[in-house]
Amino acid sequence: MKKIAALMLLLCLLLGGCAKSGPVETEIFAMDTYMRIRVWGDSGLVSDVCDEIYRLETLFSVTDEKGEIFALNRDGKAALSAETAELLAKAAALSERTGGAFDPTVYPLVRAWGFTADEQRVPAQDELSALLPSVGVEHLQLNGTEAVLTGGAQLDLGGIAKGYTAQKCLLYLENEGVQTAMVSLGGNVQTLGTKPDGSAWVIGIADPNEPSEAVATLTFTGSMALVTSGGYQRCFEKDGVRYHHILDPETGLPAGSGLASVTVITSDGTTADALSTALFVMGLEKGAEFWRGSDDFEAVFITQEGKIVATEGAAAMLGGCEFEVLAR
Ligand code: ADP
Ligand code: MG
Numbered sequence: 001m002k003k004i005a006a007l008m009l010l011l012c013l014l015l016g017g018c019a020k021s022g023p024v025e026t027e028i029f030a031m032d033t034y035m036r037i038r039v040w041g042d043s044g045l046v047s048d049v050c051d052e053i054y055r056l057e058t059l060f061s062v063t064d065e066k067g068e069i070f071a072l073n074r075d076g077k078a079a080l081s082a083e084t085a086e087l088l089a090k091a092a093a094l095s096e097r098t099g100g101a102f103d104p105t106v107y108p109l110v111r112a113w114g115f116t117a118d119e120q121r122v123p124a125q126d127e128l129s130a131l132l133p134s135v136g137v138e139h140l141q142l143n144g145t146e147a148v149l150t151g152g153a154q155l156d157l158g159g160i161a162k163g164y165t166a167q168k169c170l171l172y173l174e175n176e177g178v179q180t181a182m183v184s185l186g187g188n189v190q191t192l193g194t195k196p197d198g199s200a201w202v203i204g205i206a207d208p209n210e211p212s213e214a215v216a217t218l219t220f221t222g223s224m225a226l227v228t229s230g231g232y233q234r235c236f237e238k239d240g241v242r243y244h245h246i247l248d249p250e251t252g253l254p255a256g257s258g259l260a261s262v263t264v265i266t267s268d269g270t271t272a273d274a275l276s277t278a279l280f281v282m283g284l285e286k287g288a289e290f291w292r293g294s295d296d297f298e299a300v301f302i303t304q305e306g307k308i309v310a311t312e313g314a315a316a317m318l319g320g321c322e323f324e325v326l327a328r
Pocket of ligand 2 (some may be wrong): 158159160227229272273274275276277
């Protein structure tokens with residue numbers, strides 16, 4: 001009897017301990033991907049975060065008629081909310097910074113490939129060539145919260161919206177007094193603070209050949225955004241050729257830069273998302289040069305041959321695999 005009581009007590013302590021320091025967690029499907037939200041603290045905040053995600057999903061969607069990007073694409077001009085205008089300004093700046101490798105005006109191309117409607121097809125070269133002149137961030141004019149699209153341009157924020165949303169969610173939680181949280185929105189992970197037990201965050205990098213498995217881990221403490229762009233996501237095969245959803249805005253074709261994935265690590269989720277897409281388009285060599293000219297992010301590149309290359313700062317966090325280090 002005593003033994004059972006002692007066991008019960010131990011169980012209570014364990015469960016009690018967990019309830020006190022463990023996170024409240026939920027999973028939702030939004031922005032066309034699975035998302036996980038973990039908050040250490042007030043459980044009600046998790047559903048607030050979900051509402052916030054659904055709200056931003058509508059705002060930035062290319063297909064939701066209630067959204068601002070939908071209206072801007074349809075009408076060629078729109079009066080935007082401060083949030084959408086903020087995201088567009090950031091997207092335009094990141095497009096310029098990356099020499100157009102990240103380009104929020106790729107929507108005509110994305111549609112031609114059928115990625116939006118999930119009706120993938122291989123467009124003819126003529127069709128792509130006809131669309132290319134409308135692609136380019138110079139076609140997006142922002143005047144405060146007024147936006148105008150010229151030259152038949154249309155926006156697709158798929159390469160940046162999840163990063164912005166992750167950033168916004170954590171900012172909301174921080175303002176609510178939460179000290180520790182983590183969101184994982186598709187390939188976009190962002191952490192807030194340090195876990196109550198002081199243990200480090202350990203985030204897996206998906207194996208491009210087996211995306212449900214981790215090929216490596218990144219270990220760190222504190223607030224950080226880690227975003228992976230991979231050619232293994234949203235892809236299809238036609239006549240034995242594999243086509244994926246990250247397009248080279250110069251050619252209109254899926255970026256064939258020799259990379260299987262890129263993970264960007266930086267403090268700002270929006271920047272991390274745009275840069276991961278951009279570096280995937282650039283490839284290892286150009287991406288390494290771009291990193292050497294920057295001082296606000298680290299990256300892990302995985303080549304199509306399976307070679308893992310980490311920038312100096314990323315190398316310090318990377319484990320569970322063999323890798324090469326990129327020096328400055
Ligand atoms: P994911 O959305 O799978 O996390 P990314 O962040 O790399 O991956 O974004 C890819 C999405 O961004 C595509 O599905 C498309 O909507 C859009 N996109 C494709 N190519 C580009 C590009 N070169 N620049 C900006 N956005 C792009
Ligand atoms: Mg991205």
